[in-house]
Amino acid sequence: MELKNNDLIKGSSGRFGDQLVYRQRNGKTIIARRPVKRNTPPSVIQQELREQFSEAVLYAKAVIANEAKKAIYQGKATPYYSAYLLALTDFRKAPEIRKYDTSAYSGQIGDEISVRAIDNFKVERVMLLIKDSLGETIEEGAAVLSENGVDWIYTATVVNPTLPGTTLFISAADIPGNITTEEVTL
Incomplete structure (x- = not known):
């Protein structure tokens, strides 16, 4: 009414x-x-969501208590989104691997693999692991953020003699430690 x-x-x-x-x-x-x-007990999904939210609250409180971490979120705070709320939502959302480009990778040293990873706040790091068709590790390492601020570039440091069947394991992590992975077979 x-x-x-x-x-x-x-x-x-x-x-x-x-x-x-x-x-x-x-x-x-x-x-x-x-x-x-x-008075009905929560469903399994409701209980999981409550636990995730409780963990997010603990994370946000820890961020606010730590001046260095608080400053990271405070830099993007607005009148509608406090550093606390930004930390809370950042904890709840993992980064996304939107696309990747392997067209410049032919298995030679210096070849590049591009990964577009985004997050609701900030992608902290992107890692690549390259394995041959037998599952043996060829190389692994961190990609470097490009000038456009969304693409991460990994530069090969080892020769890959057998490109067909090569598998890339891409992982993107954000500040709270949420990790998204994707597997790509060439």
Whole structure:
């Protein structure tokens, strides 16, 4: 129920007895029935989400308590998104590997592999592991962020004599430590 031009309840919020609650929404006072707490146990998915949120809250509190980490998030804070909220949402969302380009990789030293990885806040690192068709490691290492700020470039340091069947394992990590992986067979 919405009341208009009622000075008695204008700007009110809270509970009236056990039946009504007053809320403010978009500058209006809303009166509604008091929500009823359910006694059913949470589903497995609900319980997992609650645990993830609890972990995110712990992470965000730790960020705010650490001045160096807080400064990272504070730099992108706005009036609507505090450093705490940015840390909380960053913890909940893993980076995405949007695309990769292996066209410049022919198995020679100096060949490049490009990976586009994004995150809701910041991708911290991108790693590549290259294995031959038998599953033996050829090389592994960190990619370097390119000037465009979204593509990561890995430069080969070892000759790969048998390109067909080569498998790339790409991983992207963000500040909270969320890791996304992708496997690519050439």
